[in-house]
Amino acid sequence: MNFQVDHIRVDFIIGSxxxxxxxxxxxxxxxxxxxxxxxxxxxxxxxxxxxxSVEQILFIPQGIVMCFYGIAGLFISFYLxxxxxxxxxxxxxxxxxxxxxxxxxxxxxxxKNRRIFIQFLIKDIQAIRMEVQEGFLARRVLYIxxxxxxxxxxxxxxxxxxxxxxxxxxxxxxxxxxxxxxxx
Numbered sequence: 001m002n003f004q005v006d007h008i009r010v011d012f013i014i015g016s017x018x019x020x021x022x023x024x025x026x027x028x029x030x031x032x033x034x035x036x037x038x039x040x041x042x043x044x045x046x047x048x049x050x051x052x053s054v055e056q057i058l059f060i061p062q063g064i065v066m067c068f069y070g071i072a073g074l075f076i077s078f079y080l081x082x083x084x085x086x087x088x089x090x091x092x093x094x095x096x097x098x099x100x101x102x103x104x105x106x107x108x109x110x111x112k113n114r115r116i117f118i119q120f121l122i123k124d125i126q127a128i129r130m131e132v133q134e135g136f137l138a139r140r141v142l143y144i145x146x147x148x149x150x151x152x153x154x155x156x157x158x159x160x161x162x163x164x165x166x167x168x169x170x171x172x173x174x175x176x177x178x179x180x181x182x183x184x
Contacts, residue, residue: 007096007098008094008095008096008097008098009094009095009176010094010095011092011094011173012090012091012092013089013090013093013106013156014090014156015087015088015089015106016083016084016086016087016088016089017087017090021080021084022084024080025080025081025084028073028076028077029073029074029077029081031073032070032071032073032074033074034049034070035067035069035073036066036067036070036071036073037049037070038052038054038063038070039059039062039063039066039067039068039070040063041063042054042057042059042062042063042066043059043067083109086107086109088107088109089106089107090106090107091104091105091106091107091116092104093154095122095176096122097122100121100123101119101120101121101122102121103118103120104116104117104118105117120146120149122177124146124147124148124149125145125147125177125179126145126146126147126179127144127145127174127179127180127182128142128143128154128170128173128174128177128179128181128182129142129143129151129181129182129183130143130166130167130181130183131143131183132163132166132183140155140163140166141153141155141156142166142173145182154173155169
């Protein structure tokens with residue numbers, strides 16, 4: 001999602017509140033609960049999950065291992081749900097030609113550095129760089145090249161589904177900033 005007027009452009013960044021993260025969090029939660037309940041059922045020798053029989057599962061070693069996997073899965077699921085609730089990684093890229101400032105804002109994990117806010121001068125922007133790696137795990141990322149700084153990523157790896165989409169975004173931004181496009 002973008003917002004642009006004559007001299008200001010704001011690109012909003014979606015953080016961890018994506019459909020894929022919600023799906024993985026639910027899958028992990030229910031899978032971990034299933035593992036834990038099967039392991040705990042083998043300890044009690046009682047079927048806590050009606051459609052699963054624990055007669056063939058001994059508590060030592062299978063039940064303990066299943067409890068361990070269930071607890072580990074619950075911790076990973078809890079971590080994923082926390083990142084979704086805190087919306088880690090969301091924010092915006094703001095280009096203000098009138099003030100001559102390029103700002104990056106992102107939400108991080110709670111603590112001292114929860115708000116990440118970085119500013120650069122627009123006159124120091126040299127180019128928009130596109131990095132494209134096709135294949136099974138395609139990687140398409142837009143970077144901004146700033147004088148005396150390492151390249152700064154403007155997008156997530158999985159943000160662009162097609163090369164055309166990425167090229168359009170890079171061209172739009174390069175036109176607004178009046179800089180060149182590198183890469184591809």
